[in-house]
Amino acid sequence: MPTPTVVPFPAALRTREGAPFPLAGATVAGDADAAAELSRLVRARTGIEPARAASGSIRLRVAADGPDDPAAPESYVLTVEEASVTVTGADAAGLFYGVQTLAQLLRQQEGAWVLPPVEIEDAPRFAYRGVMLDVARHFFGVQAVMSFIDRAASLKCNHLHLHLTDDQGWRLQLRSRPELTARAAGTAVGGDDGGFYTQEDYARILAHAASRHVTIVPEIDIPGHTHAVGLAYPDIAADPVLTDEVRADAEAAGAAVPVAGQPYTGIAVGFSSLRIGDARTDAFLADVFGELAALTPGPYLHLGGDEALGTDRADYAAVIARTVGIIAAAGKTAIAWHEAAAVEPLPAGLVAQYWGFVTPSPSTTAARASSVILSPSDAAYLDMKPDADFPLGLMWADGPTSVQRAYEWEPAGLLPGVEPGDILGVEAPLWTETVRTPADIDALVFPRLAAVAEIGWSPAPSASAARTWESFRARVGGLGPLWSALGIAFTASPEIPWQ
Numbered sequence: 001m002p003t004p005t006v007v008p009f010p011a012a013l014r015t016r017e018g019a020p021f022p023l024a025g026a027t028v029a030g031d032a033d034a035a036a037e038l039s040r041l042v043r044a045r046t047g048i049e050p051a052r053a054a055s056g057s058i059r060l061r062v063a064a065d066g067p068d069d070p071a072a073p074e075s076y077v078l079t080v081e082e083a084s085v086t087v088t089g090a091d092a093a094g095l096f097y098g099v100q101t102l103a104q105l106l107r108q109q110e111g112a113w114v115l116p117p118v119e120i121e122d123a124p125r126f127a128y129r130g131v132m133l134d135v136a137r138h139f140f141g142v143q144a145v146m147s148f149i150d151r152a153a154s155l156k157c158n159h160l161h162l163h164l165t166d167d168q169g170w171r172l173q174l175r176s177r178p179e180l181t182a183r184a185a186g187t188a189v190g191g192d193d194g195g196f197y198t199q200e201d202y203a204r205i206l207a208h209a210a211s212r213h214v215t216i217v218p219e220i221d222i223p224g225h226t227h228a229v230g231l232a233y234p235d236i237a238a239d240p241v242l243t244d245e246v247r248a249d250a251e252a253a254g255a256a257v258p259v260a261g262q263p264y265t266g267i268a269v270g271f272s273s274l275r276i277g278d279a280r281t282d283a284f285l286a287d288v289f290g291e292l293a294a295l296t297p298g299p300y301l302h303l304g305g306d307e308a309l310g311t312d313r314a315d316y317a318a319v320i321a322r323t324v325g326i327i328a329a330a331g332k333t334a335i336a337w338h339e340a341a342a343v344e345p346l347p348a349g350l351v352a353q354y355w356g357f358v359t360p361s362p363s364t365t366a367a368r369a370s371s372v373i374l375s376p377s378d379a380a381y382l383d384m385k386p387d388a389d390f391p392l393g394l395m396w397a398d399g400p401t402s403v404q405r406a407y408e409w410e411p412a413g414l415l416p417g418v419e420p421g422d423i424l425g426v427e428a429p430l431w432t433e434t435v436r437t438p439a440d441i442d443a444l445v446f447p448r449l450a451a452v453a454e455i456g457w458s459p460a461p462s463a464s465a466a467r468t469w470e471s472f473r474a475r476v477g478g479l480g481p482l483w484s485a486l487g488i489a490f491t492a493s494p495e496i497p498w499q
């Protein structure tokens with residue numbers, strides 16, 4: 001039997017002797033949420049809708065604590081025999097992931113849908129397996145975000161980082177600062193329509209994410225990437241810093257340079273800053289991060305901190321320290337892009353998100369943080385063009401990129417000075433300067449997210465024979481029909497042998 005098409009590859013998979021499990025006539029017993037998810041996936045892939053039955057031949061359950069049950073969070077065991085299938089999750093997330101694996105295993109044999117006889121014991125390598133969506137450069141509504149959550153969760157990703165604010169727009173309603181969405185949410189890159197999430201919208205996103213075992217990590221980017229704040233609260237915004245780069249960018253795009261108090265629809269970075277040291281700015285930060293913490297059930301708030309080229313170094317250190325303090329006082333853990341890990345003194349407990357290259361520059365300070373999330377831009381950035389002629393995406397991170405590049409990097413040892421235990425996990429960001437529709441999202445995210453998801457979930461290559469590019473590309477190719485059935489408009493990369 002060929003290697004089953006499971007991505008990310010499980011911690012342990014044994015193919016068994018014997019006949020496969022036939023889907024025709026199968027019935028499902030056990031956990032209602034998992035059964036609903038299994039039916040959604042099976043119906044989409046096969047058109048068959050297995051009935052529920054108390055004595056079902058497919059048994060889905062969450063383990064009671066016991067010596068024979070899987071223990072690690074998010075883990076599951078899955079057994080397919082000729083007459084029965086059982087999936088036992090250590091917790092609800094583990095059961096959900098076992099169901100995703102089952103859907104990937106479905107295949108046709110002699111005209112009938114079957115599950116191959118296998119035994120899987122699976123658990124994640126890293127606790128944090130993330131994907132990021134930039135809803136500031138272009139806005140995506142609640143439905144689009146929910147679909148994105150479904151897609152990420154199907155690859156066992158468990159964090160969605162929402163980049164909620166940038167120079168081009170503010171996308172979350174805050175009761176403490178109503179002017180932000182009243183005045184700074186209407187536009188997007190290229191003059192496209194903006195938009196924002198009401199608090200009810202945000203609650204719907206959070207609820208849907210929770211049902212998919214995904215934690216939302218909201219980002220309010222400060223002190224740079226804040227031009228939009230000046231549309232609402234001009235007294236706390238510094239004047240735009242018009243470097244040659246910002247001017248060149250405006251010229252290339254046939255767009256205007258940023259002007260204080262007017263919407264910015266270009267894609268230059270690094271020109272905006274809050275006014276640091278002003279009591280009104282401090283009050284703004286306390287309101288914004290305090291309310292964000294109250295709205296957000298997950299443990300993390302992301303404060304941005306990237307490309308603050310318009311902020312003086314001492315001011316930068318001061319505003320990072322102040323904001324980490326506000327986040328900690330609200331009972332949350334602060335994440336920042338890795339530039340923030342350079343400040344003296346380093347705020348305790350800061351998680352750094354590394355976005356340099358796979359081969360880091362010797363001067364990177366990301367390793368100073370107490371833990372890191374790895375998003376090497378030349379490998380894990382989903383917004384890099386897959387080839388130079390591709391209509392979507394950017395090129396700056398050593399583009400054009402490839403699926404193989406997204407797959408062939410190893411978190412351990414990537415940053416000198418970071419111990420394996422200090423790696424919280426990995427994240428694949430999608431910046432949306434060029435991304436305008438859900439189909440655009442799919443085209444850049446698939447198949448490359450599958451590569452990063454496998455790095456985050458599966459055992460290291462040294463510990464698993466299936467962790468090779470050749471195995472991965474064959475397995476991803478086998479997922480094409482499932483993705484199509486689920487409506488995922490993936491890019492049919494020539495690197496992958498699609499089935």
Ligand code: TNX
Pocket residue numbers: 269306307337355381383394431432433
């Ligand atoms: C850099 S990476 C940015 C974003 C851009 C992105 C485009 C990082 C932390 N900041 O502001 O959208 O490049 O790829």
